[in-house]
Amino acid sequence: MATFTKIVQISRAVNNVTKLFTNLVLSQNSGRSSTFIQRIPTFPCGLIHTTSKRNDLMEFFDDPKNWDKDKIRVGRSWRKDELRLKSNEELHKLWYVLLKERNMLLTMEEIYKREHKYFPNPERIDKVEDSMANLESVVRERNKAYYMLETGTTGERPVTLKYNPLGLRYRYRLRQYSKPKHANPKWHKTHKFGYGGCAVFKFLRLYREKLWNEKRKSRNRQMNRVATLMRIFPNLDMEAVKEQYPLVDIEKVKKLRKTDGHFVRD
Amino acid sequence: MRLITTLFGKLGEWSKKYANLPDRYIDRISERVLWKSPPGKPQYLNRKIVANRKLYYSIHRPWTTHFQFQNWVLKRRQWYPLEPIKDWSFFRGDRVEVLVGPDKGKQGIVHDIIQERNWIIVQGLNTKVVIYDKRKNFPGICRRMELPLLVNVQVKLVDPFDLKATSIEWRYTEQGEHVRVSLRTGRIIPIPVTSKETIDYKSPDIYVERAKDTTVDDVKELTFEAKLKTFEMDIMDKMEIKEDRIPRKSYWY
Numbered sequence: 001m002a003t004f005t006k007i008v009q010i011s012r013a014v015n016n017v018t019k020l021f022t023n024l025v026l027s028q029n030s031g032r033s034s035t036f037i038q039r040i041p042t043f044p045c046g047l048i049h050t051t052s053k054r055n056d057l058m059e060f061f062d063d064p065k066n067w068d069k070d071k072i073r074v075g076r077s078w079r080k081d082e083l084r085l086k087s088n089e090e091l092h093k094l095w096y097v098l099l100k101e102r103n104m105l106l107t108m109e110e111i112y113k114r115e116h117k118y119f120p121n122p123e124r125i126d127k128v129e130d131s132m133a134n135l136e137s138v139v140r141e142r143n144k145a146y147y148m149l150e151t152g153t154t155g156e157r158p159v160t161l162k163y164n165p166l167g168l169r170y171r172y173r174l175r176q177y178s179k180p181k182h183a184n185p186k187w188h189k190t191h192k193f194g195y196g197g198c199a200v201f202k203f204l205r206l207y208r209e210k211l212w213n214e215k216r217k218s219r220n221r222q223m224n225r226v227a228t229l230m231r232i233f234p235n236l237d238m239e240a241v242k243e244q245y246p247l248v249d250i251e252k253v254k255k256l257r258k259t260d261g262h263f264v265r266d
Numbered sequence: 267m268r269l270i271t272t273l274f275g276k277l278g279e280w281s282k283k284y285a286n287l288p289d290r291y292i293d294r295i296s297e298r299v300l301w302k303s304p305p306g307k308p309q310y311l312n313r314k315i316v317a318n319r320k321l322y323y324s325i326h327r328p329w330t331t332h333f334q335f336q337n338w339v340l341k342r343r344q345w346y347p348l349e350p351i352k353d354w355s356f357f358r359g360d361r362v363e364v365l366v367g368p369d370k371g372k373q374g375i376v377h378d379i380i381q382e383r384n385w386i387i388v389q390g391l392n393t394k395v396v397i398y399d400k401r402k403n404f405p406g407i408c409r410r411m412e413l414p415l416l417v418n419v420q421v422k423l424v425d426p427f428d429l430k431a432t433s434i435e436w437r438y439t440e441q442g443e444h445v446r447v448s449l450r451t452g453r454i455i456p457i458p459v460t461s462k463e464t465i466d467y468k469s470p471d472i473y474v475e476r477a478k479d480t481t482v483d484d485v486k487e488l489t490f491e492a493k494l495k496t497f498e499m500d501i502m503d504k505m506e507i508k509e510d511r512i513p514r515k516s517y518w519y
Binding site: 147233237 | 287350419466486489494496498500515518519
């Protein structure tokens, strides 16, 4: 009798597994009008508890109630100030909650795309990503504080300013090697810093001229724009103008002929 | 944060208030990506080339397809003179008087704000007729469409004391509040409650929590304790993972 019950249980389990596979196969069929098949509970405990524990692939999909909705409303993302209140363990858990949510949203986006339908509220992905970025920065902040106390450095990957062969400055992110620098000839071959030669100096001169021309042009453009604004709007708020056009000398612009409008200035 | 915001300035605070969308989404949806490294291919670095062209703002909002179409077409737009404004003083739900056009002298409620152009849209005023679906044997459907109004020239706020148009000034009260004051009567023009309204809720304090939202008490709960540990060390202690291997000597260069 015991063996018989065991066989029955095994056959049930196999049946469940096959059902799961059929679900997977059917859900890839994009030609049908409704691809989402009702999930068959593989866990018998799911029927006992109020919230069913789902450890299967259906966790990559949204709740079936939301499948036909046009709008799915959610709150805002986690802010840094709120995350700073939480312990490391809670942040660790929250990271995985967010990661699962993001996976679910990206899967649903792909499914809606296959179905040629609009994905409802795509900003949910950005809200989750915002929260994840905030969480990561809070964790970094804590680690930095520890390293600053203990070692006096930030504990982050070090960065130095270097010149490339064209004479342009850039941030070189240092790497970790097992050999010291002098014993690593391959590194010296692949990492060339510094510049020289008349061609490079000529390039740099022309490059600086280009940068200066851009700056000059933007200053002139800003001056012309402020003059036009002064001509059109008699009651300009000069503080606001100065904030928006920082390169402009307003007293100089006021003397321009362009600034005169068809009204009497007091 | 993003290239777009640094180069061309941010979208106005009040023009995106009602839509209640995160900045990251607005940037993502309105930037014009010319090339992106293909997904799922590790041989490519995660790079993106974005057209650094100035975005053209009109009555269409950046998260609409109209806006994307308008910005997709390569067209050199003329610079439009825009008076810089320090404190924005027109909010959703304000009563304003129209000073120009066929509806001159009429009062209406502010329906929409487009801060990038110094525009507001007043409900039911300053309209034009648009005929949709006109054919040979069908006269078409007429619809009135509101046109935007310039805030500094074409509209004025209405004083709630005598219901007449006034110019205003921002002042501080004795309690330190920043308020709008009518220059004619010297009365405070209160900021309407509807200015806080978004597409998701009428006001923040009557927001109904959804299934996936964290409750306010859970958010405000303080569980952080300062310890002399990094995040990783703390998690390893909690999970009882012991790390006693000594790393080999390494060189940074």
